[in-house]
Amino acid sequence: xxxxxxxxxxxxxxxxxxxxxxxxxxxxxxxxxxxxxxxxxxxxxxxxxxxxxxxxxxxxxxxxxxxxxxxxxxxxxxxxxxxxxxxxxxxxxxxxxxxxxxxxxxxxxxxxxxxx
Numbered sequence: 001x002x003x004x005x006x007x008x009x010x011x012x013x014x015x016x017x018x019x020x021x022x023x024x025x026x027x028x029x030x031x032x033x034x035x036x037x038x039x040x041x042x043x044x045x046x047x048x049x050x051x052x053x054x055x056x057x058x059x060x061x062x063x064x065x066x067x068x069x070x071x072x073x074x075x076x077x078x079x080x081x082x083x084x085x086x087x088x089x090x091x092x093x094x095x096x097x098x099x100x101x102x103x104x105x106x107x108x109x110x111x112x113x114x115x116x
Contacts, residue, residue, distance in 0.1 A: 047092075054095055060088045 004010040007018035030038050051061045059074050069075040097104045
């Protein structure tokens with residue numbers, strides 16, 4: 001995605017420069033998609049559950065979700081650069097889109113927003 005600033009969920013209208021309350025835009029998006037009762041936490045749980053189908057390492061999923069390492073080996077011995085996390089995340093994204101029947105070519109106009 002194009003970058004406006006250092007934040008993943010940047011907001012040009014927020015004083016902080018990023019979304020401080022994601023529930024409002026999430027609720028609007030769900031309403032326009034006709035989804036009732038889908039929470040942000042529900043999306044996180046679904047993401048974690050769906051990664052089981054791809055056998056993505058648990059530590060990778062936890063790190064993508066922003067969790068701190070919980071085991072000694074994760075804390076002290078496992079180093080995952082951002083590029084490695086990106087490889088797994090792109091694999092997860094491609095699989096989810098495939099399961100939804102959405103044709104998506106990540107190499108077509110990279111960095112531009114597209115409607116899927």
